[in-house]
Amino acid sequence: MLADFAQFTASGLTRGAIYALVGMGFAIIYNASNIINFAQGEFVMLGGMLTAFLFTTTGLLPIWLAVPVAIAAATIAGVAFYRLAIEPAQRAGLATLIIITIGGSVLLRGIVEVTLGKREFVFPAFSGESNVQVLGASIASQSLWVLGTLAIVAALLWWFFEKTLFGKAMRATAQSPLAAQLVGIETRHVLLVSFALAAALGALGGVLTTPITLTRYDIGIMLGLKGFAATMLGGLGNPFGALAGGLVLGLVEAFTGGYVSSGYQDAIAFLLILTVLMVRPGGLFGRVAMDRV
Amino acid sequence: MSAVPLLQVQDLSSSYGRIRVLSTVSLEIGRGELVALVGSNGAGKTTLLRCLSGVQPIDGGTIRFGGHDINHLRASERVALGIAQVPEGRLVFPQLTIEDNLLLGGYGRNRATVSAGFTRAYAMFPILAERRRQLAGTLSGGQQQMLALGRALMSAPKLLLLDEPSMGLAPVVVERIFDIIDELRASGTTILLVEQNANAALALADRGYVIETGRIVLAGDGLDLLEDRRVQEAYLGV
Numbered sequence: 001m002l003a004d005f006a007q008f009t010a011s012g013l014t015r016g017a018i019y020a021l022v023g024m025g026f027a028i029i030y031n032a033s034n035i036i037n038f039a040q041g042e043f044v045m046l047g048g049m050l051t052a053f054l055f056t057t058t059g060l061l062p063i064w065l066a067v068p069v070a071i072a073a074a075t076i077a078g079v080a081f082y083r084l085a086i087e088p089a090q091r092a093g094l095a096t097l098i099i100i101t102i103g104g105s106v107l108l109r110g111i112v113e114v115t116l117g118k119r120e121f122v123f124p125a126f127s128g129e130s131n132v133q134v135l136g137a138s139i140a141s142q143s144l145w146v147l148g149t150l151a152i153v154a155a156l157l158w159w160f161f162e163k164t165l166f167g168k169a170m171r172a173t174a175q176s177p178l179a180a181q182l183v184g185i186e187t188r189h190v191l192l193v194s195f196a197l198a199a200a201l202g203a204l205g206g207v208l209t210t211p212i213t214l215t216r217y218d219i220g221i222m223l224g225l226k227g228f229a230a231t232m233l234g235g236l237g238n239p240f241g242a243l244a245g246g247l248v249l250g251l252v253e254a255f256t257g258g259y260v261s262s263g264y265q266d267a268i269a270f271l272l273i274l275t276v277l278m279v280r281p282g283g284l285f286g287r288v289a290m291d292r293v
Numbered sequence: 294m295s296a297v298p299l300l301q302v303q304d305l306s307s308s309y310g311r312i313r314v315l316s317t318v319s320l321e322i323g324r325g326e327l328v329a330l331v332g333s334n335g336a337g338k339t340t341l342l343r344c345l346s347g348v349q350p351i352d353g354g355t356i357r358f359g360g361h362d363i364n365h366l367r368a369s370e371r372v373a374l375g376i377a378q379v380p381e382g383r384l385v386f387p388q389l390t391i392e393d394n395l396l397l398g399g400y401g402r403n404r405a406t407v408s409a410g411f412t413r414a415y416a417m418f419p420i421l422a423e424r425r426r427q428l429a430g431t432l433s434g435g436q437q438q439m440l441a442l443g444r445a446l447m448s449a450p451k452l453l454l455l456d457e458p459s460m461g462l463a464p465v466v467v468e469r470i471f472d473i474i475d476e477l478r479a480s481g482t483t484i485l486l487v488e489q490n491a492n493a494a495l496a497l498a499d500r501g502y503v504i505e506t507g508r509i510v511l512a513g514d515g516l517d518l519l520e521d522r523r524v525q526e527a528y529l530g531v
């Protein structure tokens with residue numbers, strides 16, 4: 001009994017961690033621009049696919065080098081996406097920008113499909129296929145990598161947004177874009193950094209979970225949706241709300257899958273989100289929308 | 294110093310979409326002057342300040358600061374040159390502490406300027422020092438206005454643009470704000486003061502401009518404007 005519970009908790013948190021990383025990306029970009037970036041899931045795909053390509057497929061780089069290179073490449077893709085697709089269309093209005101992000105996701109997916117193919121990619125777990133026994137549950141060592149990294153990333157993000165001048169400038173821009181411009185903050189740079197951060201977080205998620213879930217050119221669609229759901233659950237304007245939302249969503253899915261039936265897990269997760277949004281339209285930790293830059 | 298005014302605006306026009314809200318506005322502010330810009334609701338006062346700060350596109354005309362054309366400069370570059378604005382409605386950052394609001398007022402300035410700014414802001418507004426760790430959103434309207442003023446002063450501006458600093462405040466607080474504006478002028482800061490409270494603004498100002506539906510219709514010394522019959526009828530309810 002306890003062993004089952006521990007097992008479902010571990011798998012829920014692991015699965016939730018990836019939703020959390022994607023969800024934080026959604027929240028960071030939404031905060032800076034009110035844009036819902038539907039290309040968010042593609043950066044998870046890029047992180048995993050590029051690492052697999054560099055390490056497993058071609059053997060170009062050792063794993064400890066393939067990982068940072070893949071994350072850096074995905075981050076550059078995020079910045080390029082902002083510079084080439086979003087910034088030039090800035091005046092076009094929110095609906096157009098959101099559609100552009102959908103176009104961007106189709107494009108990224110297409111490029112990877114054509115260049116790397118449709119098959120599944122994988123690379124080995126960072127500490128091998130070992131398991132750790134906790135309360136009778138057997139937890140994959142990679143799950144510990146996922147959760148440990150999530151904790152470190154959350155702490156770093158907190159430090160960045162609370163303690164650094166640029167982090168404070170980003171929060172100020174979310175709270176009042178006009179006042180931010182009037183004190184001399186380059187709100188363009190805030191947007192650029194938001195896209196870079198979001199892409200890096202997504203790619204990191206892809207790198208961490210690929211040894212557990214495998215990856216493919218099209219996994220970004222589902223992960224993007226789940227990450228978006230996590231953000232809605234936690235509150236759109238709050239990266240740490242999205243973090244909590246992701247973990248809750250992962251746990252609900254794992255418990256439904258474990259105690260009820262895995263056929264119902266998505267349905268129940270979305271039912272939960274609808275219920276939360278009906279009771280608290282701003283999400284669990286949300287606040288209302290702000291003006292766009 | 295030279296005879297070049299600190300700010301020279303020539304034939305400035307600006308629109309929202311196809312609606313023109315400023316038409317060939319010209320005005321000048323000399324170094325150390327306190328100039329009032331008065332006019333009724335929707336006359337275009339805020340739009341003019343937005344143009345000066347570089348957050349509102351202009352259709353034509355030129356803005357010169359210290360003799361140099363700044364039309365092409367971005368908002369952040371104008372702040373760097375020394376133009377600071379206290380916007381209409383104050384717009385403090387509600388979820389940041391008072392200290393962080395002030396800190397961001399000095400964004401892009403060197404350490405010495407920022408630390409001098411803190412000393413000055415806290416000396417001018419002791420209440421802000423007392424509550425430095427509180428979120429700005431928890432302050433009263435008057436305190437938020439002081440914070441917005443302190444934030445703008447953090448960049449040690451050469452020109453301070455004030456958009457209706459007395460709006461929505463209790464009379465005692467309004468008096469305090471006008472006293473502070475007077476002190477700032479005495480300390481050498483050049484100020485463009487936008488007000489619907491024409492009486493108080495013109496009484497304090499060296500010179501004034503009256504704006505109506507996007508055009509400057511009168512200009513003169515503050516006291517002369519106060520006594521002008523047209524101004525009295527339109528803005529002072531005499």
Ligand SMILES: Nc1ncnc2c1ncn2[C@@H]1O[C@H](COP(=O)(O)OP(=O)(O)OP(=O)(O)O)[C@@H](O)[C@H]1O
Pocket residue numbers: 309314332333334335336337338339340341381489
């Ligand atoms: N964002 C906007 N979009 C469209 N029209 C606008 C916008 N902001 C202002 N206007 C219009 O432009 C005109 C000038 O507005 P502005 O805010 O500059 O006036 P104001 O003199 O500051 O008025 P108030 O004393 O009420 O603050 C008004 O007719 C107003 O309706």
Ligand SMILES: [Mg+2]
Pocket residue numbers: 338339340381456
């Ligand atoms: Mg106004």
